[in-house]
Amino acid sequence: MFEFHSPLAFLLFGVLFLLLVWKRLRGGKQKSFISYSDISIFSGCGTGWRTRLAWLPDFLRAACLVLLVFAAARPREGTELSNVSTEGVAMQLVVDRSSSMNEPMVYEGQKISRFDTVKMVIEDFITGGKGNLEGRRGDMIGLVSFARYPDTLCPLVLTHNILIDFLKQSETVKYKQEDGTAIGDAVALAAARLQQAETQISETSEKLTGQEVSNNFEIKSKVIVLLTDGMNNAGERTPEEAAELAKKWGIKIYAVGIGSNMPQRSIFDIARAKIDERLLNSIADKTGGFYARADSPKQLREIYEKIDRLEETEIKSVAYYNYAEKFQPFALAAFAALLLEIILRTTLLRKLP
Structure with missing residues (x-):
């Protein structure tokens, strides 16, 4: 039998949604770090692979947070036993x-x-x-x-x-x-x-x-x-x-x-x-x-x-269940996503402030 021992942890998805909305609103009001009077000079520049993958760090950050919510909900699998x-x-x-x-x-x-x-x-x-x-x-x-x-x-x-x-x-x-x-x-x-x-x-x-x-x-x-x-x-x-x-x-x-x-x-x-x-x-x-x-x-x-x-x-x-915790894969995947995000943001997909 598979279950989540702490299902209230899924309420954190609501908090994540609010943070996403706040970031969107805040992001639209940010000022450019360098101002140009005419951006037509960049029209001939092609779109490189770094530009095409610019979304990846944000995706990894979101995946990390989602996986951490699942880990916090404590998924576990139970085997039914009987005490006779x-x-x-x-x-x-x-x-x-x-x-x-x-x-x-x-x-x-x-x-x-x-x-x-x-x-x-x-x-x-x-x-x-x-x-x-x-x-x-x-x-x-x-x-x-x-x-x-x-x-x-x-x-x-x-x-x-x-x-x-x-x-x-x-x-x-x-x-x-x-x-x-x-x-x-x-x-x-x-x-x-x-x-x-x-x-x-x-x-x-x-x-x-x-x-x-x-x-x-x-x-x-x-x-x-x-x-x-x-x-x-x-x-x-x-x-x-x-x-x-x-x-x-x-x-x-x-x-x-x-x-x-x-x-x-x-x-x-x-x-x-x-x-x-x-x-x-x-x-x-x-x-x-x-x-x-x-x-x-x-x-x-x-x-x-x-x-x-x-x-x-x-x-x-008397029936009872012996549970095996299954949160570890979610926690490890979240850590891997966070680590990969940090590496990409500081190396290949680094952005100017």
């Missing part, structure tokens, strides 16, 4: 990647693993655009996966493209010694990350930008969305201990159980126990969340839609 202030949710997605998550499910007419089904539903949950999932724009989201050991795949971020990339690259365990279901350790890790969320977002932003930034993100609530298809059978902390930590730090747990209660065989030929629904109900209730079970991709999507509705985010955007 978000009152959102700090959320940790905690996903089971044990070998039993390789069990098949039918998703949109195709037979794929539970784990791939979960990744697709979570991606829709984050980005929106499908069904009743509107996306989590403005939320600070992190990703923790777990089997025998929990692992932070992605720290809490506001830039969700990074999170989606980590989600797509994640896989179930490949080795028997990694297999297991450490629900307690995973929830405790996620809770610890959320407990430090306020400082983490500022530190992450500073690392990305290389400078101190203002934090326009205000945490409305802290949430863990836990998804598993088994029972806690590994780890140092019990799920109950982890839930106590979450409750102490004001973190809600939404627990999701996926798959049937029928015994399954993993790729390592270890019999899998059924989902511990009593435990998941207990840790969710203790922290103010809820437990829900999904035996199909449709039910899984409905659960995430419910979480999406319960945890709303408010985004406020």
